[in-house]
Amino acid sequence: MSVLVILEQRGGAWNRMSFEALAAGQRIASELGLPCQAAAVGPLAAELASKALAQVWQVEHEALAAYTADGYTAAFEALIRTVNPQVVFLPHTYQVRDFAPKLATRFGQTLASDVTRHRVENGELILVRQLFQGKMNADLRFTGGGIRFASIQAGAYRADAVADGAAPVETFRPEIPAGAIRTRPQEPFRESAEAVDLSAAERIVAVGRGIKEKDNLALVRELAVALGAELAASRPICDNGWLPMERQVGSSGQTVSPKLYVAVGVSGAIQHLVGMKSSKTIVAINKDPDAPIFEVADYGIVGDLFEVVPALTEEVRKAKQ
C-alpha cells in the first residue's frame, strides 16, 4: 500500500501546482505511515529522482504526446492497477479536472475534488473541501473502501515543503488500445498577446460583480488612478466584456501578489482567491459581511461600494497631496 501522486507537465514544463500536490502527498503518506510514490507522463518524471519518494514512474506512450482525457485515463488506470495505491493525489488543474473524475469512476470511486486541508483521525484520512464557493467547508470521509482519489486546490499546500531525497525511476509503458482515444486535440494557441502583465503591478484594484453595471467602472478606475494601481477584475466582469480578459485575476486569468490589492465588490469565489491571496496587503470592500473575500483580507469595509469607493478615492488623493 502506498500514496501515489500524479504530477502534471505540459510541453516539457511542470505545472507548479504539481509540487503542491506532491507536498500534500508526502505529508499525508507519512501521517498514514505509507510510502509515497509519484508519476508523470514523459521524460520530465526523471527529475523527481531527487525527491523523497519510494518510487518514481515515468509513464511513456506515443499516444500520450498530446493530452487527451481518454489517453491519460487509460494510462493512469493501468499504472494504478499495477501500483495498487491506497490514495491517489493530483493537483486540481484544468487538465486534472478534465480526466480525474473519469479515472476515479473507472475504479467505482468518487473523486474528492479541490481539497484544501486534511487530517488523519485514528488512521482514517479526512479531507476538507469547500462548498458554496467557499462559504462553507465540508469534512469528507471515504465510506466505500477501495482506492481513494483526491485533487488538491492551488495554494493549499506549499510547494517548497516537498522533501528531497533519492528515488528510483522506472519507466512504465501502459497498453493503450488503438481506437481508445476518441478525441483529436489540436495545437494550443493564444488569442492575443497579453498586453497587461498584472503580475508586475505593485498595486491592483480589482472589481467584481458588485459593480452592477459597466458604466459604474469609472468609479473604480478613478480609485485605481489615485492609487497608481492597475485595474483588474474577477471572471464575471470579463465574461460580460466590461474589461478585457487579460485583466482577469484568478485560476483562469493571472496570478498576482502585489504590495496592495483592493477588492471592490468581489465576493471572493475560490477561483478568484487562488489568483490573489498571496498579495501582501489585501483590502476588501463588500456589502456582504459573510463574503469569502473577508477570509483573506487584512482590512475590510462592510458597506456600499458606491459610497465607500468615491470617499476612498478622495482620501487617497488628499493623502498624496
Add this chain to the structure above:
Amino acid sequence: MKILVAIKQVPARDSGLQIDGATGRIRESDLSFEINEPDAYALEAGLQLKEKHGGEVVAVSLGPARAAQTIREALAKGADRAIHIEQEDMWALDTLGAARLLAAAIRPEGPDLLLTGLQSDDLGAGQTGVVLAELLGLPHATIIMQVKVLAQDIRVKRELEDGWFQHVEMPLPAVLAVQSGISKLRYATLMGIKKAKTKQVRRLTAGELGGVPPRQAEMARVYPPERTKQTRLIEGDAKTAAAKLVEKLRFEARAL
C-alpha cells in the same frame, strides 16, 4: 440533433447560509433557489445549437420537488421537454451516485449531445459531465467556449490555463461541460412562459432508476470556515471608514 442538458437547482447567489442544528446540513427554509448559473450557459448553448441545426432540447434535472420551478424556467426559455428525477435527500448522494442516477435516466434517451455546466455553485465538485461521459461510454471535453457541428463530428474550443485555448474534434454522441459566460443568456418570453405549462415533464424516482447508489464518500460535517486571517474591519460611515483605511494603509501596512 437531440440535445440533453443537465441542470441543477441551487441556492440563489448571495444567499446567507446557516447550518440547521438538527440535521447538520444547510437550513433550506429561509433560502430561495435558482438554476445553477453554469448550467444556464449549458442550456443557452443547447438552445442555440437547436436553433441552428434543428432537433430538440431536453432538460434533465436531479433534485427535490422544489426543482420543478427551475425545470419550468428551462422549458419557458425554450427546452422542448424535461425529465425530473425526484430525490428529496440530495445529501444521500455523492458525485458518482448522482451521476449514476442521471446516466440511468439519460441512457434510454440516446442523445447526440449531452451538455452540462462546468460546476455547481453549491457543491462545486465540477465533475458531473466527465463522470457522465465515462458512465455512458462517450467521449467528452470540458471548459467549452464554442461548439461547431461538422458533418459527422463536432469541433469545440476549450479553454486551457493562462490564456491558452485549444480546438478539439470528436465524434458524436459526446458530452461537453460548458464554460460560463460564453454567450448572453436569454430571458423567457411571455409566450415561452405560457407554452412551458403545456410541455411534458417526465417524473422519475431513484427507485425506478435502480435505487440510490451507496456513497463512496460522505460529507461527515458541514460548517462555516474558520477565519485563517484576522480581518480588521473598519467601521463608520463611508467617509470616516475611508479616512481610517487610508491612515492604516499609509502608516501600518505601508502600502501607499
